[in-house]
Amino acid sequence: MTVYVDADACPVKAEAERVATRHRVPLVLVSNGGLRPSENPLVEVVTVPEGPDAADLWIAERAGPGDVVVTADMPLAARCVEAGAQVLKPDGAALTEANVREALAMRDLMTDLRAADPFRQGGGRSFGKADRSRFLDALERALRAARH
Numbered sequence: 001m002t003v004y005v006d007a008d009a010c011p012v013k014a015e016a017e018r019v020a021t022r023h024r025v026p027l028v029l030v031s032n033g034g035l036r037p038s039e040n041p042l043v044e045v046v047t048v049p050e051g052p053d054a055a056d057l058w059i060a061e062r063a064g065p066g067d068v069v070v071t072a073d074m075p076l077a078a079r080c081v082e083a084g085a086q087v088l089k090p091d092g093a094a095l096t097e098a099n100v101r102e103a104l105a106m107r108d109l110m111t112d113l114r115a116a117d118p119f120r121q122g123g124g125r126s127f128g129k130a131d132r133s134r135f136l137d138a139l140e141r142a143l144r145a146a147r148h
Contacts, residue, residue, distance in 0.1 A: 001146050003139070004059045004085075006071035007031040007045075011127050012090045012135045016070055017043055019139045023147075030055045068142045070135075074100070086142045091127065092134030094142070 003020045007013055007029040020027040021042055029035055030046045032055060037045050048054040056076040063069050065084035071077055077087045077095045087095040 001025055001066045001068075001143075002062075003027045003068045003070065003143070004063050005029050006055055006059060006069070006073055006076060007035060008055060010070065010072070010090055012070065012132060015132060015136050016139060019136060019143065023143045025143060028059075030058050066146050068139065068146060070139070086146060088135065088138050088142060090135055091131040092136075092138035094138060 003016060003025055005013060005016050005027065008031045010016075013029060013035075017027055017038070017040060021040060024042065026042050026044065027040075028044045028046055029038075030048060032050055033047050035045050035047070046058065048058050053075075056071075056073055056079075059069060059071070060076060060079040060083070063080045063083055063085040067080075067085040069077070069080040069085050069087045070090065071080070071087065072089050074095075077089075078100045080087050081095055081097055081100045087100070089095065
C-alpha cells in the first residue's frame with residue numbers, strides 16, 4: 001500500500017504526510033520539481049521531467065489496488081480508479097467508478113466553456129479549513145479501508 005500525491009499545486013501535502021506517517025504507509029510526492037526532500041523515511045519525493053502530464057503518467061503507471069492517489073486531475077483520477085486504486089481530491093471528495101466519468105465530463109465541459117469565452121473569470125471556489133478537514137478524514141478512512 002502506497003499513497004501517491006500529484007504534488008504540483010496540491011494544498012494538502014503536509015496533511016497527507018501526517019496521516020500516512022501515522023499509519024506507517026509510504027507516501028510518494030510526485031512533481032515537476034520545486035519540492036524539498038523530506039527527512040521522513042516514509043516520504044519519497046519524485047521529480048519527473050518537465051512536460052505535460054509527466055507526473056500523472058508516472059503515478060498512473062504505478063497506482064493500483066490497495067493504493068490511494070491524491071489528485072485534482074480528472075484524467076489521472078479516471079486512470080487510477082480504473083486500475084483499482086482509491087482516489088481522493090484535495091478537498092476530501094472520493095472519486096469512484098460511480099462518479100469519476102461524470103467528474104471527467106464536467107471538467108471537459110468547463111474547459112469548453114472557458115475556451116468559448118476567454119473573458120470568463122474564476123469558476124473555482126477557494127480552498128479552506130473545512131476542505132482540509134474533510135481531506136484528513138477521507139484519507140484516514142481510505143487508509144483504514146485499504147488495510148482490510
